[in-house]
Amino acid sequence: EPEVTQTPSHQVTQMGQEVILRCVPISNHLYFYWYRQILGQKVEFLVSFYNNEISEKSEIFDDQFSVERPDGSNFTLKIRSTKLEDSAMYFCASRETDISANVLTFGAGSRLTVL
């Protein structure tokens, strides 16, 4: 079954450092999303991306965050200068183009620990 792949599975970084989380969505999907889950809390929407631009973003997704689709397969989330409160599990998701399906498929997540 097709799956969304995320790397790294776990990254530890120092406060103030830049982090890039990578995602390979399912090949025929065109809509991409990033969510995060702080330990023990709810899954929160960060950003959605379609046709090489952001279609929606939450208030969490401030200027420290950016997303990019640098080539035909990868979808990245960059945090420019990490803060302690950025420690969370980050989930990438993609959605197929058939609107009747309307289901997000999630990756296994990238755990970010900021020290």
Added chain:
Amino acid sequence: AQSVTQLDSQVPVFEEAPVELRCNYSSSVSVYLFWYVQYPNQGLQLLLKYLSGSTLVESINGFEAEFNKSQTSFHLRKPSVHISDTAEYFCAVTARGGYQKVTFGTGTKLQVIP
């Protein structure tokens, strides 16, 4: 905008007993509804979905959920739980008709007691 309320943060239940995990949603437009499951140290997996048609939807592992528009609910049920069902369950909603974001509830941890 849509929102989801899962009032029960934790539900302990004995093995082979029935369980119901409650979910209520709020939306000014028609919605699609989902239940996702997260096993320990894993990602989110789709358990079941309601898009249209029959209001009762079932998963392959015995869970079912019923869409109740008048009560704006989408409760998840299983008549007999197994140890392997121990996980966190998230109810989620998205507006119909577009590729909009999915909004999650706060999750319910189901703990199955042997």
